[in-house]
Amino acid sequence: MTTSLDPPETVYRRYTVVMADTTVKVDPAVRDRLMVLARERGTTMRDLIAELAGATPTxxxxxxxxxxxxxxxxxxxxxxxxxxxxxxxxxxxxxxxxxxxxxxx
Structure with a gap:
């Protein structure tokens, strides 16, 4: 049995078309608080940050x-x-x- 795997660059390209990630560096205390808030709301940190950004007016x-x-x-x-x-x-x-x-x- 042979398995054909896509080369990493192909997988990465498909992933980044759908999902544009950005790394945000914060203090560990901030990261931990975001994690607690996300868990309490039954969501992910990604969705929590998106919710906070959407709810904060410019x-x-x-x-x-x-x-x-x-x-x-x-x-x-x-x-x-x-x-x-x-x-x-x-x-x-x-x-x-x-x-x-x-x-x-």
Missing amino acids: KEELRKRYEETKAYCETHFGVTLTDEDHDRAEQVWQELEAGRPVDSL
């Missing part, structure tokens, strides 16, 4: 979301938000995240 996506929200508030609630309102809201969030008391918006 600056451009955040800007677009802000503009859409601002337009919605103006259209549906008659509220016009100024740049000063936006800056104050950002300041309030920073205070809340830092655990400091906030008077009001």
Whole structure:
């Protein structure tokens, strides 16, 4: 019985057409945490990282979301938000995240 095997370069070429892998170097603690998170979610580290990347908006996506929200508030609630309102809201969030008391918006 003879077995015919594809040469390694052929196998690799077929694999890379379907799957483009990139090695990301992280501290062992980060790697271990990703592994735990993936296990807890019943997924792989590859899928977990893809999920995290997909769920994290870019600056451009955040800007677009802000503009859409601002337009919605103006259209549906008659509220016009100024740049000063936006800056104050950002300041309030920073205070809340830092655990400091906030008077009001």
